[in-house]
Amino acid sequence: MRRTFKKGGVHPPDMKERTRDVPIAEFPAPALVMIPMAQHFGSPALPVVGAGDKVAKGQLIGKADGRMSANVHSSVSGKVLRLEEKFTPQGRACKTVVIENDNSGIWADEIPCGRDWRAMSPKEIVEAVAAGGVVGMGGAAFPAHVKLEPPHEKPIDTAILNGVECEPYLTIDHRLMVERAAEIITGLRIIAKAVAAKEMVVGIESNKPEALKAMNAAAAGGGIRVEALDVKYPQGGEKQLIAALTGREVPPGKLPFDVGCVVHNVGTAWAIFNAVAKCVPLIERPLTISGDAIERPANLMVPIGTPVGAVIEHCGLDQKVKKILSGGPMMGMAIADPTIPVVKGMSGILALKKVPHDISGPCIRCGRCIEVCPLGGIASEMARAIEAGAIVDYEHLHVFDCMECGSCSFVCPAGRNLVQYVRQAKEEASYRRELHRKQQAKKQI
Amino acid sequence: MIQQFPKTLIVGPGPHISGADSTSSIMWSVVIALVPAFIFSMANFGWYAGAVTITAVVSAVATEWAIQRMRKVSVTITDGSAAVTGLLLAFTLPPGVPLYVAALGSVFSIAVAKHAFGGLGMNIWNPALAGRAFISAAYSSALFMPKWPVLSSIFSGDIRTLDAVTMATPCAILQSDPAAIFQHYRLWDLFIGRIPGSIGETSALALLIGAAFLMVRKIIDWRLPVAYILTVALLVILFPVRAADGTIAGFWQASFWADPVFVLERSLAHALSGGLVMGAFFMATDMVTSPITKKGQAMFGAGCGVLVAVIRVYGGYPEGVCYSILLMNTVVWAIDNMTKPKFFGERAHA
Numbered sequence: 001m002r003r004t005f006k007k008g009g010v011h012p013p014d015m016k017e018r019t020r021d022v023p024i025a026e027f028p029a030p031a032l033v034m035i036p037m038a039q040h041f042g043s044p045a046l047p048v049v050g051a052g053d054k055v056a057k058g059q060l061i062g063k064a065d066g067r068m069s070a071n072v073h074s075s076v077s078g079k080v081l082r083l084e085e086k087f088t089p090q091g092r093a094c095k096t097v098v099i100e101n102d103n104s105g106i107w108a109d110e111i112p113c114g115r116d117w118r119a120m121s122p123k124e125i126v127e128a129v130a131a132g133g134v135v136g137m138g139g140a141a142f143p144a145h146v147k148l149e150p151p152h153e154k155p156i157d158t159a160i161l162n163g164v165e166c167e168p169y170l171t172i173d174h175r176l177m178v179e180r181a182a183e184i185i186t187g188l189r190i191i192a193k194a195v196a197a198k199e200m201v202v203g204i205e206s207n208k209p210e211a212l213k214a215m216n217a218a219a220a221g222g223g224i225r226v227e228a229l230d231v232k233y234p235q236g237g238e239k240q241l242i243a244a245l246t247g248r249e250v251p252p253g254k255l256p257f258d259v260g261c262v263v264h265n266v267g268t269a270w271a272i273f274n275a276v277a278k279c280v281p282l283i284e285r286p287l288t289i290s291g292d293a294i295e296r297p298a299n300l301m302v303p304i305g306t307p308v309g310a311v312i313e314h315c316g317l318d319q320k321v322k323k324i325l326s327g328g329p330m331m332g333m334a335i336a337d338p339t340i341p342v343v344k345g346m347s348g349i350l351a352l353k354k355v356p357h358d359i360s361g362p363c364i365r366c367g368r369c370i371e372v373c374p375l376g377g378i379a380s381e382m383a384r385a386i387e388a389g390a391i392v393d394y395e396h397l398h399v400f401d402c403m404e405c406g407s408c409s410f411v412c413p414a415g416r417n418l419v420q421y422v423r424q425a426k427e428e429a430s431y432r433r434e435l436h437r438k439q440q441a442k443k444q445i
Numbered sequence: 446m447i448q449q450f451p452k453t454l455i456v457g458p459g460p461h462i463s464g465a466d467s468t469s470s471i472m473w474s475v476v477i478a479l480v481p482a483f484i485f486s487m488a489n490f491g492w493y494a495g496a497v498t499i500t501a502v503v504s505a506v507a508t509e510w511a512i513q514r515m516r517k518v519s520v521t522i523t524d525g526s527a528a529v530t531g532l533l534l535a536f537t538l539p540p541g542v543p544l545y546v547a548a549l550g551s552v553f554s555i556a557v558a559k560h561a562f563g564g565l566g567m568n569i570w571n572p573a574l575a576g577r578a579f580i581s582a583a584y585s586s587a588l589f590m591p592k593w594p595v596l597s598s599i600f601s602g603d604i605r606t607l608d609a610v611t612m613a614t615p616c617a618i619l620q621s622d623p624a625a626i627f628q629h630y631r632l633w634d635l636f637i638g639r640i641p642g643s644i645g646e647t648s649a650l651a652l653l654i655g656a657a658f659l660m661v662r663k664i665i666d667w668r669l670p671v672a673y674i675l676t677v678a679l680l681v682i683l684f685p686v687r688a689a690d691g692t693i694a695g696f697w698q699a700s701f702w703a704d705p706v707f708v709l710e711r712s713l714a715h716a717l718s719g720g721l722v723m724g725a726f727f728m729a730t731d732m733v734t735s736p737i738t739k740k741g742q743a744m745f746g747a748g749c750g751v752l753v754a755v756i757r758v759y760g761g762y763p764e765g766v767c768y769s770i771l772l773m774n775t776v777v778w779a780i781d782n783m784t785k786p787k788f789f790g791e792r793a794h795a
Binding site for chain 2: 007010012013168239243249250251252254307309310312313317319321322323324325329330331332333334335336337338339350352355356358361362363364365366367368370371373374375376377380398401406409410411412413414415417419420423
């Protein structure tokens with residue numbers, strides 16, 4: 001009996017066969033890259049270059065603004081044309097550095113380097129990761145160095161790598177594990193050293209036997225446990241993966257630190273390896289380009305800042321496409337602008353011809369949303385509250401704990417987009433919370 | 446080169462794929478699940494039972510159409526929910542009921558029990574059972590007969606002609622003279638459904654075939670009906686009764702267990718009669734009017750079971766399934782409040 005998380009979960013069709021065995025190919029850097037300053041969770045980076053500046057590949061162009069932020073580097077060598085305000089795939093508008101590629105491919109000074117990470121102290125590792133602008137590559141784009149510096153009062157015993165890739169269609173983590181297993185495993189050792197974790201675990205769903213084989217081979221004899229997990233969405237969720245691998249449950253509002261764990265995506269581990277052992281910052285990332293409207297599905301290594309339209313052009317687009325997504329079909333965002341750039345947290349580009357009918361009927365109280373919620377939330381109740389125009393009981397409904405995995409919307413027979421209601425509830429609840437706080441402050445005066 | 450996107454691209458919120466079931470696929474599955482019982486009803490009671498059923502369904506769908514037009518909301522008669530209500534209402538009616546009574550019952554079910562509360566998903570009481578309760582109040586002479594007809598042979602014609610024999614229903618006997626139940630009916634007849642009763646309720650076998658289909662399709666959960674039927678079967682054994690000579694008789698007395706096989710068979714007879722199987726698998730499990738969690742549904746089923754047992758053993762009414770469910774529908778909100786799922790990690794938190 002393979003392990004998985006206990007509560008909730010769904011089984012969407014996995015749709016991975018189209019790109020599962022396609023090796024990662026290098027995508028040639030485009031003539032123009034547009035690199036946003038806000039690719040990560042936290043404050044946008046501050047641009048340190050201006051129009052007309054010459055930049056080299058890997059050169060710092062945006063400096064982290066505080067701890068909860070991340071450095072941004074140029075993915076090509078060339079000239080900065082302009083700084084403009086542009087939307088990221090997440091729909092966040094921010095300063096974007098537009099660079100004209102001179103195709104010389106000249107690296108910035110001292111990149112790449114050869115460093116022995118074993119000789120580095122945890123502090124030096126964290127600094128190297130922060131310098132390399134590494135963020136979570138599974139989608140949330142949380143600055144990786146923050147996760148490598150747990151608070152002192154919360155010791156970490158287990159470093160976990162997330163190789164679950166539970167989103168349908170996506171195969172990029174899978175390919176990376178097959179092709180770069182040794183680098184990923186070294187990344188895990190670096191992570192474990194930084195947080196002083198004794199245990200190292202890799203979680204991979206059992207529908208990726210090749211990845212399991214490669215990772216097992218790379219981890220052989222090194223005190224690393226590579227665990228095959230039962231297939232269930234959203235096992236790639238941090239809390240679900242921790243529960244599946246260790247049986248520990250992260251309480252509402254708490255972080256993996258609180259149960260002695262730190263979780264990084266396998267792609268992030270690879271990026272950490274690059275940043276620490278090779279001084280190479282995060283300037284390119286692997287992507288799965290798939291979906292029934294893509295003519296030549298592929299796994300590609302794409303420079304950050306490449307317009308998604310250029311990547312899609314490379315793979316061929318069926319004009320009958322209905323939706324184009326950044327990310328997987330469960331949690332990805334629909335995009336409509338081909339000039340939106342590839343960012344650090346983007347795991348795939350999907351073009352779909354078949355999308356669910358956009359009809360939604362009344363709730364028939366079938367209870368499936370509650371059954372599949374991996375957190376035990378009451379999305380239907382929240383949806384009704386939002387429809388009635390009142391989210392009063394937001395603390396009780398755990399609005400803010402929802403990770404928006406979309407399982408509830410996926411199963412809803414009435415076609416209600418419950419995740420969207422939750423997003424609305426989050427907005428509403430934070431507004432009300434702010435209002436409440438102001439009233440309290442007024443009373444005290 | 447940058448690929449331009451077609452102008453017709455949809456930019457909606459995720460998830461961008463969805464599961465297989467829809468409200469209408471669920472409703473039509475229930476209709477399919479009731480087909481065996483429908484066929485059996487005509488075998489047992491003749492073509493007129495089919496006419497009653499079709500009248501109720503047509504009336505329910507027509508009422509839904511009319512009300513939705515009046516309310517100026519989109520017409521959803523193809524989603525199957527009105528058809529299910531009409532079908533279930535007809536199945537609770539006696540086979541010889543006048544057609545206009547069946548039609549009026551459906552009008553009440555859809556117009557009052559469903560749409561007056563806001564339509565699909567908003568009603569508190571099971572619309573089919575509310576319609577049946579309406580008919581029992583307004584047309585009791587059409588519903589309450591001392592003797593119920595059953596055709597003397599399968600498919601032999603019109604229930605209203607003399608080709609039928611009339612006899613007391615199993616539930617009526619279980620109430621008036623429980624000791625005599627097996628002088629009138631064999632347990633096997635109760636299971637197969639060769640007994641008098643309402644149109645769709647008599648054959649446990651036909652209903653269970655449909656229920657199995659719904660359980661395989663994961664549309665209904667076994668907990669509710671099993672809790673319901675087990676509670677009834679258990680309580681009819683446990684409840685003490687006043688014997689003819691005024692003494693209290695009950696399970697603690699040795700004389701009660703003189704014939705243990707009879708005690709169990711009588712309990713089984715209760716489970717198989719009076720529409721309990723239909724109520725447990727098709728009425729109480731109505732998603733809209735039952736609790737939302739599995740645990741709540743089990744509590745709901747047990748609550749219905751208690752009420753049925755009380756009504757059958759102590760009440761003046763032989764069946765009790767209809768009112769037990771309607772009464773429990775009323776407290777679903779309280780059950781839902783009691784059975785809110787525990788949040789992930791809260792155990793660790795406490």
